Amino acid sequence: MTSDLWWPWLCGLGLTLGLEALLRPAVARFWRRPLATHLVHLGTWSLVYALFVLVLQRPWFAMAFIAALLLVVVQSSNTKWQTLREPFIYQDFEYFLDAIRHPRLYVPFFGIGLALGAITAGALAIGGFLLLEPSLLTGDRPVHAFIALLVSLPLAALLIMLGLRRLPSCILVPQQDLHRLGLFSALWAYGRLASQPLAAPTGDAFPPAQPTRRAQQDLPHVVAVQSESFFDPRDWCPALEHGVLAEYDEMVLEAVAHGPLRVPAWGANTVRTEAAFLTGLDQVALGIHRFNPYHPLTRQGVPSLASRLRGLGYRTVCVHPYPAGFYARDRVMPRLGFDDFIDIRAFDETERCGQYVGDVAVADKVGKLLTDQDNRPLFVFAITMENHGPLDLDPLDPGPPEAWFTPGVTIPSGECGELLNYLAHLRNADRMTRRLRQALRDAPREGLLCWYGDHVPIMPRAYHRFGLPDGSTTYTLWSTWQRQGAASDHAPLYANQLGQRLWQAVLEGRPGAQDQEVTTSHHQEQA
Structure with missing residues (x-):
């Protein structure tokens, strides 16, 4: 040289x-x-x-x-x-x-x-x-x-x-x-x-349904919502006004299951949680692909919650108010068993709330799907965007700090602006839970709603003041047949276990429903 x-x-x-x-x-x-x-x-x-x-x-x-x-x-x-x-x-x-x-x-x-x-x-x-x-x-x-x-x-x-x-x-x-x-x-x-391909799963996270006399018309509609940056901040910051999630609290009281969700992401990398929920694959099974699981899934498919539900006769739809090509979802979702993908093109500018399409608009879109004249049961997987950062650049006016904190707590507005913006959008997520539950109640079928957060939000100034959360979000599994005060499951889950828990709830259905069907069938045979 x-x-x-x-x-x-x-x-x-x-x-x-x-x-x-x-x-x-x-x-x-x-x-x-x-x-x-x-x-x-x-x-x-x-x-x-x-x-x-x-x-x-x-x-x-x-x-x-x-x-x-x-x-x-x-x-x-x-x-x-x-x-x-x-x-x-x-x-x-x-x-x-x-x-x-x-x-x-x-x-x-x-x-x-x-x-x-x-x-x-x-x-x-x-x-x-x-x-x-x-x-x-x-x-x-x-x-x-x-x-x-x-x-x-x-x-x-x-x-x-x-x-x-x-x-x-x-x-x-x-x-x-x-x-x-x-x-x-x-x-x-x-x-x-x-560069190595995703290893073939050693087991089936969503085992095929056993033969049953349960007819397709008795299967519930299923709505799963991956809520952007959703977690319950009251556990992290007790000074927050308790009513910020009033509708969500009502849903929890009627829940089939509710508890902490351990997610493989912090602040971003939504698809890590998303892929875990849809495929049931844990970090060990994904290997190096845990960091971007959709990269190999553009080339190879794996058994998923959507494909299993489609096998039961469900129409499967993914709703995401952002360009479908982001994270190659337009190629991944069909491989995971989705019939349709509704992206940003189905929404207009009037449906924005802050920087992105609002959660209420997504709820309305899901509600319209539930009213479609289709004899098949419906599975909708909604991926929201409203509470995506950067929160400190959000144009939404969250109101004065005292509206979000318990009396006597003084928070300078300039110090926690990102937290106030987050809470304002969180309230819209709360409203979304009410609209979805009402839409499922109004549907001709029974309904299941699975709600969870993909990761905690990015709020460095708020974390500097109040400390870091533990990184877990929450999940809630609600049904139209569960009543307030009924016993529910509070077990903590990993993200890959939540989709399996939802699959189990679909197969179990309404308690006593299958027994009633078997009894009815038995009487018909005797007649």
Whole structure:
């Protein structure tokens, strides 16, 4: 490698180690990591450096460009850790494209000022290097430099392959894997694992229904709602006004089952909870795909709650007031057994509440589906959006703080604006529970309503004041035949167990109903 290439390469190598040290949670010092991680780091830097120099023809520019990209990854990881309690992983690279397609969902969490500053600094740096650094083609020995770069490519690839073969196994706890392996090795390790297909389930989370005399016309309508960022904040902050979830409390009193729900997501990553509910697969079964379960499900299907219900004769519909292509749901949902997908195109601007389509509008859409002239039982899976962040940019006026807290509690409005916005949208989720229950009562069939939260919301200032919640949400299973005060199940569940519990409730039906059908059939046979 010529001196024109050597010094930028050496400075860049040191810079990558320095930038890696900025990660939070911190990675282990490089001299305390396994030798294999050094081979991967050295090989990755050398490979990327050689490729960039071949394209840009300016070694110092290439070094600075790569360092800037690495700084974006480091800053993204630190931001993700602060908001979602998880560092940057290989699966997050595709979110950079999503940030371009759906900037409101991502850029505010990175920081609008920081994003604009990074773009401006990058543009100035590109212009400066192009003007000030001469191209290798204008140097004394461009052919020698070109040959050195070509030779370095297979050598760098060899270092990477040797290192990857000897890397310690990942435990799939991102912060621990990042600490042990360092950034480059952790990204490579997760990337290699992600290329593997989803392992076939070893069991059936939704065992087929046993032969029964129960007719299809006696199956209940089923509505499942994944409520955006829903949890009961009164358990976390007792100072909140108790009536914020009055309708929800009434539903809980009539519930078949209600309790804490342990979800595989914090603040975001909705599809982790969503996939667990629909497929019944736990974290072990998903393996590396626990971090983005819909990625493999675009190519392969698995038994799901929707497909099993469709096997019983249900019409299956997914309702999500956002573009169907987000998270590739337009490809995943048909593979999971949904007949129809109703997305943002079925709603209009008047149905927005704040930044997104309101929960009440989604409830009305589900209510219309329940009135369709269709003899089949209906399963609707609704994924709401109203309470999605960024909450501090929400245009909704939540009213004064004293309206949301018990008397005597003083909360400066500027300190917990995100919490007040969250509570205002939470009240609409509360109204949604009332509308859905009424729609199911008015339907000609019996009805089941499954309600749960996908994860806790992102509210860093509120958490700084009141402390962090434990990360659990709540689930409620309600039916048209359960009466207030009747015994209900309060067992805590994991997200993958909730869909199984709903499947069980569908098969069990109304207590005594099947006995009545059997008795009636027996009398008919005697006659």
